[in-house]
Amino acid sequence: MTSKADLLNRLKEEILTLTLKPGTILSETAMSERFRMSRTPLRDVLKQLAHEGYIHVYPKRGNLVSAIDLESVEQIIYLRSTLEKDILKELASRSAPLPIRGMLELRQIVGQQEESVRREAGHEDFLRLDDAFHKALFALAGRVFLWDLIQQSNVHYARYRRLHLLQKEKLEEIIGEHRLILDLLENRDTGQIDEIVRHHLREDIHAADLRGNFAEYLNLPRLGESEDPGIRTDAEESGGQG
Amino acid sequence: MTSKADLLNRLKEEILTLTLKPGTILSETAMSERFRMSRTPLRDVLKQLAHEGYIHVYPKRGNLVSAIDLESVEQIIYLRSTLEKDILKELASRSAPLPIRGMLELRQIVGQQEESVRREAGHEDFLRLDDAFHKALFALAGRVFLWDLIQQSNVHYARYRRLHLLQKEKLEEIIGEHRLILDLLENRDTGQIDEIVRHHLREDIHAADLRGNFAEYLNLPRLGESEDPGIRTDAEESGGQG
């Protein structure tokens, strides 16, 4: 009943939203029963998840949802930060006027973010709009390709954001920064872009904050190195349909 | 006899070096016979190739070595250019002295490049050293992670470089720019970095040059859209062992 693509997206979402916690076992046989699918297509799905860093395959032992790799988080933040600075400065220093439709869309997204906060629509809704905002910026500069590329490599960063948001509710600050970015663009002000982007994407992350509260999500002890991986079974918590 | 990992690397190399030309059919059954391997592990290999853009899978029809996507080339060049500018400027404006070992390694690589050109060791050797140089720059800034990330997405760019090199032999110019980059670093001169990197990575590519001579490698007509894909069989040209 569940198609391969559906299952892939579903697992991705559950891992990204931390519904499936790092360290959870994803056994081929168990899943093939649960999703009424033979092991072959299921292995395709797991292969892809492994390739994109969602899970870690321990040969002949099992597949575990990967731990959040803080090194990867830091690198991706730097990547995004560098790119967005350059993109914004390029946009702000264009001689041609900025596309009206694009800027309008950006303003609308910021409006929706305010709406989302006011309605208390939850973190996932806010994050979705936040992604939409930044993707629209990339689009404005003709760089959606690179946005998508980063998205393929952001498993760890995406989960980091969830944990980070859980700690500090700075949603209004984020919205304010979005608005400021748009103002800078329209005023053709390139002077403050570096500073704003750096702060907005929080290059100055401090892993220590997370280590205290979410240690079990981070840097899982490696399997096969005289250290117990802390395996916990998946059970039925993610709502199979069998 | 051939292991899965070996086959994967081999196919990657043959595709990157254009030994396997865009449009070449990689049939599962044919390859399984040729490499004495059952279809299951072979499909794993093809899956990964597809995921990284080396081949294009037409469901129920076949797997073709992908055409060189010039859009992807342009985007990756921009990505590399932006990152390398930032990395170099960061390195050049550090208060701490640059690591002696790292700078020595970079000088050595440039020396090897001269040696390679003098010995006429061929394009592949030169490209290998060129990659080594730029990777070493990323390493100096603690950004090897991002270098590797880009490498995973550079199928089209890597092949573009081969075609480009075939046209213009500017090897000495490239070496000179490498040397200039190192000089700028040691002199802490951030002023010329933007210009040098932009020119070095040739952001100003002109696809037209390639379209004339290598049209058959680019933008293959899409299969299944009333257009013949121009399929040519793989035959035995890549040296099977069966």
Place this chain on the structure above:
DNA sequence: GTCGAGAGCCTTGTATACAAGATTAGCTAT
């Protein structure tokens, strides 16, 4: 001659049996 239906052959997609490595539990010898 031209168009269309259909069979055969091609491809990839799926299911499942079997192989092989890894861990663990238990039994035996000391």
Place this chain on the structure above:
DNA sequence: ATAGCTAATCTTGTATACAAGGCTCTCGAC
């Protein structure tokens, strides 16, 4: 009681039979 070996039972890895969809070539109707 404990150390060590063995066997059972997990896991993923592989081989292969079968299913299903797409293309082409042929044959037939018009």
